[in-house]
Amino acid sequence: MNHKPESVNVAIKSIVILISGHGSNMRALLEADLPCKIAAVISNRADAPGLEIAKQYGIATKVVAHRNYPDRESFDAELALCIDSYRPDLIVLAGFMRILTPQFVARYQNKLINIHPSLLPAYSGLSTHARALQDGVKIHGCTVHFVTSDVDHGPIIIQAAVPVLMDDTPATLAARVLDQEHRIFPQAIRWLCNDEISLSTEGKVQMKCLEQSGCPLISPKMELAHA
Numbered sequence: 001m002n003h004k005p006e007s008v009n010v011a012i013k014s015i016v017i018l019i020s021g022h023g024s025n026m027r028a029l030l031e032a033d034l035p036c037k038i039a040a041v042i043s044n045r046a047d048a049p050g051l052e053i054a055k056q057y058g059i060a061t062k063v064v065a066h067r068n069y070p071d072r073e074s075f076d077a078e079l080a081l082c083i084d085s086y087r088p089d090l091i092v093l094a095g096f097m098r099i100l101t102p103q104f105v106a107r108y109q110n111k112l113i114n115i116h117p118s119l120l121p122a123y124s125g126l127s128t129h130a131r132a133l134q135d136g137v138k139i140h141g142c143t144v145h146f147v148t149s150d151v152d153h154g155p156i157i158i159q160a161a162v163p164v165l166m167d168d169t170p171a172t173l174a175a176r177v178l179d180q181e182h183r184i185f186p187q188a189i190r191w192l193c194n195d196e197i198s199l200s201t202e203g204k205v206q207m208k209c210l211e212q213s214g215c216p217l218i219s220p221k222m223e224l225a226h227a
Ligand code: GAR
Pocket: 019, 020, 021, 022, 023, 024, 025, 026, 050, 094, 095, 096, 097, 115, 116, 117, 125, 152, 178, 181
């Protein structure tokens, strides 16, 4: 008998990306050849430069301008309607600078992913690079995580660390961190699209079959003779 291999019908995931500004992280996702359909890019600001980039890549764009809504609840409700019209499996916050209501977060439980420019749980909120410099930390970085109603918290998927240099300004440090954001964000979304990560009952991210080596970063670097 001739046994044909059974075709496995794995549905490709669909994602919607939310932005507010330049969209460099969104661009990193668009350029990463991810195993998913990028259904749309939605911005809360009509003048977000990222919208033009998305159009150049042939991605549908929408604007839900927060200024047109009297409160967070009504903005989030309209945003949810817009998102739901694309029926995404994941909603990816790529520099989306709005605090989301608990109702919105609950609606998309385990489907909302954010990137934040710090090693969470340190430096949630704004001005992360200036605050890290102010504190004199030697290592800073970025985090991709599931969104919970606790702003800039939630199960961590991947982090990247960079050294903080003596002559750093918030801008130079931001640029070093942003380079790493562009590396880890596509990686996290790829894992999610391939169902390679899951959430434990304790709310921790578990890797299904990945080697979890990582590598140490010491900053400033140690003298070799004493290393
Ligand atoms: C990125 O650094 C991102 O981590 C940050 O906004 C920047 C957007 O840049 N997001 C947050 O601070 C969210 N709390 P981009 O528009 O060039 O991707």
